[in-house]
Amino acid sequence: MDNMQPNIGRLKNDIEKISTFIDRSKLGHTRRGFTKEYKEARVWLRGKMEETGLETSIDAAANIIGKLKGSDKNLKPIIIGSHTDTVENGGMYDGTIGVLGGIEVVRTLKEKGITLRHPLEIVDFTSEEPSEFGLSTIGSKGMIGELSEEMLQRKDSLGRVLSDAIDDLGGNCSELKKRARKKGDAALYLELHNELGPVLDNKKIPLGVVTGIVGIHRYKVLVEGESNHAGTTPMNMRYDALAFTSELILKLQGLCRGKNSDDVVGTVGKLSVEPNASNVIPGKCEFEFEIRALQNEVIDELANKFIQEAEELSRKRNIKIKFDNISKSSSVIIDENIKKVLKENCDKVAKTVHLPSGAGHDANHIYEIAPVGMIFVPSKDGRSHCPEEYTSYEEIELGVEALINSLLAFDKNLD
Ligand code: GLV
């Protein structure tokens, strides 16, 4: 096979360009889904796809799709995708290298005069990170018809309704069900991503083939105690919602640690306190927790146990508690053949290991309609979802080259 090295200078320019569409009042790179910066980045991205010779469109879930024709009209498309939204105060690589790396794949193929048998779609999935609507992976859920009416009616803090926000990006929520892709509508889904964890950087190995992706269950919890004077209320006469919430946070940590397995994790990352004043006992807390694991049964078991123990404790403390499940995404075990082809083709480019993904991805949902495969490049010091997130351009280059090699191998052998 020819040398399939991409043009990393060109890709670097694109990564740096999209990184200018950010909210500069925040730290690091902040391009939250549905914001002004996000919309501007999408307009630029669509133009970039067009300039690359892709035929672009926006589907019902507002995903941006750039299509390249294949030589065999009977074949279903291979999809390469990721996302361009970020967490708040996030990094520059999470998601962007997958989408822009996909465009670089197309440019490299064109330069080499290669036409694939399969049609190829480069997809920028709508709002992958947890959004202000309390939902993540909105575009990939939408693409396969998994955005329920209840989800579409969720509101953000400004009172905006999710379905309106999707339509405002160019989607069409009234057509989501009709246009949903079904099993077999794609031949394969591939995603290049930074690891977002420490494994590759610790081992000093530049490429990883993902073996499985964790499932994630998220809940919103409302805790209601009683606000009162922080000076005059004795310790044994308090119904302190924040003190109780703190007990719950530690309980969640204990339950997840108790599983003694690196993939099993639980986090409370979002919390609000009312009235949030130094001399008032907190009367109300609202928080979100998530549990992740490679086995869905483990997540269910831990979530049920946590809820049951929290409810018992709330009765003891005389504090009200209410749980609402806000999302459940299932874990994925990558098919043996996909792993094998990816490993062979990554090995040709650089040293490669197998590893699981502790981060969720759009692949969790696309797996419902097609086999999926993911290639990881290192995250320096295992840092991600923070301004310090870093992957070198040399590592990104290896990742894109491995992606091209793998794509060509799948294109040849998949039907
Ligand atoms: C996606 O970045 C996640 O939260 O795993």
Ligand code: MN
């Ligand atoms: Mn992320």
Ligand code: MN
């Ligand atoms: Mn991501």
